[in-house]
Amino acid sequence: MIPAQPALGRRALALGLLALSGRARAADAWPSRPVTIVAPFTPGGPVDVLARVIAQGVQAGGGQPAVVDNRVGAQGNIGIDAVRRAAPDGHTLLLVPAGNLTINPTLMGNLPFVVERDFAPISLLATAPNVIVCANDLPVRSIPELVAYARTQRDGLTYASPGVGSQLHLAGELLAQRTGMPMLHVPYKGSSQALTDVIAGNVQLLFTNLPATLAAIRGGQVRALALTTAARAPAAPEIPTLEELGVGGFDITSWYGLMAPRAxxxxxxxxxxxxxxxVLHAPATRAALEAQGLTVTDEGLAAFGERIRRETETWAEVIRARNIQSGL
Known part of the structure; x- marks a missing residue:
């Protein structure tokens, strides 16, 4: 979980916003009234913290109040639906993690919204690498060794994630599917307790965000085996990727994006x-996010929409092939 950050430098953010293109200003003056960013999760978590960073930047440079509305419930779906029903004028926005847009539509069959039909992808905001770590008593030091060892275990290996249907749960299922490695999922309600149990040796593997686990890796409490992303992470360049270790086409990154009503x-x-x-490229914003292991990523409009479509297809295949149920 990303801790709350101190107030950002308003001057730095305002200077960043002064760089808005003349074309965009002429096309549609925004904001023309107060802005609400709906964060569909509890205060203090990564979605909330990122929403407050963005809101402060918008307010500093846009001349209008910007507030965060923590509309919590139904694994984020209450807040998402509230934005679907909001006026499509750019003044009510949604900040969500990847799973709500690319996993839940397949995993949950009764959602009141359809992502492609009801939302416009405005911008990818930030990404965070994911990592596979293991308990220190597991006799492996690489993914090839892990796969070979798992095949010698009658019941396979246990792996933890922050919950059923989370992106990290599905990353484990995808790895099992790609390698033929037998694994049993052990869901938790968050990464903290999962990490504690891996450190204690109660669970053998954990799929998690690198920022949430880096201190334990550095402290020797767990062993990092691989990143699930396409490239190595600047914060931990010594950790190889699954692609490097022979698991091709594996690129799973935790990310957060900004959406608006489709109309x-x-x-x-x-x-x-x-x-x-x-806002994202203002020095104070970048520093606040990078300090938490997040990488500013301003992928927008068409490219962000294509990312959502591509990942939705990937996760739909995994969910169906592994017969994953939401449990709700």
């Missing part, structure tokens, strides 16, 4: 993207 005018969407891009 938001194209000119307003463009103005939004330029404004948010300026």
């Amino acid at each position: 938001t005018p194209a000119a307003t969407q463009a103005a939004l993207f330029e404004a948010i891009r300026a």
Whole structure:
């Protein structure tokens, strides 16, 4: 979990927003009234903290109040639906993690929204690498050794994740599918207790965010085996990727994005993207996020929409092939 950050430098953020393109300003003056960013999870978590960073930047440079609305419930779906029903004028926005957009639509069959139909992808905001760690008493030091060892165990290996249907749960299922490695999922309600149990040797593996686990890795409490991302992480360049270790086509990154109601005018969407891009590249914003192991990523509009579509297809295949149930 990312701890709350101190107030960002308003001057730095304002200077960043002054770099908005003249074209975007002329197309649609935004914001023209107060902005609400809906964070569909509890205060203090990564979604909330990131939403407050963005809100403060928007307010500093846009001349309008910007507030975060923690609309909690139903694994984020209450807040998401509230934005679906909001006026499509760019002043009510949604900040969500990957799983709510790319996993839940397949995992949960009764959602009141359809992502592609009801939302416009404004910008990817930040990414965080995922890592596979193991208990120190597990006699392996690499993914090839892990796969070979798992095949000698009658019941396979146990692996923890932050919960059923989470991106990290499905990352474990995808690895099992790609390697033929037998694994039993042990769900938790978050990463902290899962990490504690791996350190204690109660569970053998953990799929988690690198920022949440780096201190334990550095302290020798757990052993890092591989990143699930396509490239190595600047924060831990010594940890190889699954791709490097022979598991091809494996690129799973935790990310957070900003969405608007689908009917938001194209000119307003463009103005939004330029404004948010300026906030993200303000030095104070970048420093606050990078200190937590997040990488600022201003992938916008078409590219962000394509990411959502591609990952939704990937996870739908895994969910169906592994017969994963939400439990709700």
